[in-house]
């Protein structure tokens with residue numbers, strides 16, 4: 001299982017140093033973009049992220065928790081992210097996924113804990129990533145919702161049955177114990193924010209999860 005530390009819990013006054021402190025063991029850098037409308041919190045936008053590629057070779061994994069992602073895909077395409085993930089509860093899902101694809105970026109689709117997997121089904125054949133939220137989106141440091149692993153198991157089943165190409169990512173409340181459950185359910189990439197950034201030895205924490 002790959003690990004994508006979320007920089008949401010990093011100290012933004014020394015972001016470069018913070019990224020250097022985890023990049024040795026990180027498979028992706030997970031970037032949580034929040035608009036204060038789709039979720040009750042505001043984080044950062046493409047301008048803040050635009051220099052990341054100059055300071056790290058770790059591939060970027062962008063998670064857009066915004067209501068109208070179509071208006072911002074051009075800006076986020078400019079940061080050179082490997083994946084851009086939008087939410088199925090956002091506006092203009094199909095058009096936005098097509099736009100992400102037109103930039104040669106891998107398309108991700110996420111769902112909130114209360115959203116049924118049925119909502120994803122029309123899009124699964126065209127996705128490179130499905131992101132299962134294991135907390136209510138908006139904040140780091142929440143507890144893992146173990147019932148969301150049923151969605152992971154169903155996504156594995158659907159992928160096998162229809163030969164889909166997506167990887168399965170899980171996001172929220174990942175730590176040493178919950179990562180094991182995620183791996184057993186079939187997760188390919190686990191996002192870990194507070195567990196990594198609050199650890200004394202961050203690379204050791206990531207190695208521990210792996």
Ligand SMILES: O=C(CO)[C@@H](O)[C@H](O)COP(=O)(O)O
Nearest residue numbers: 137138140141172173193194
């Ligand atoms: O997308 C989100 C929250 O909305 C996540 O990526 C969190 O930032 C993960 O933080 P932890 O739950 O691991 O602290």
Ligand SMILES: [Fe+2]
Nearest residue numbers: 032063171191
């Ligand atoms: Fe996230």
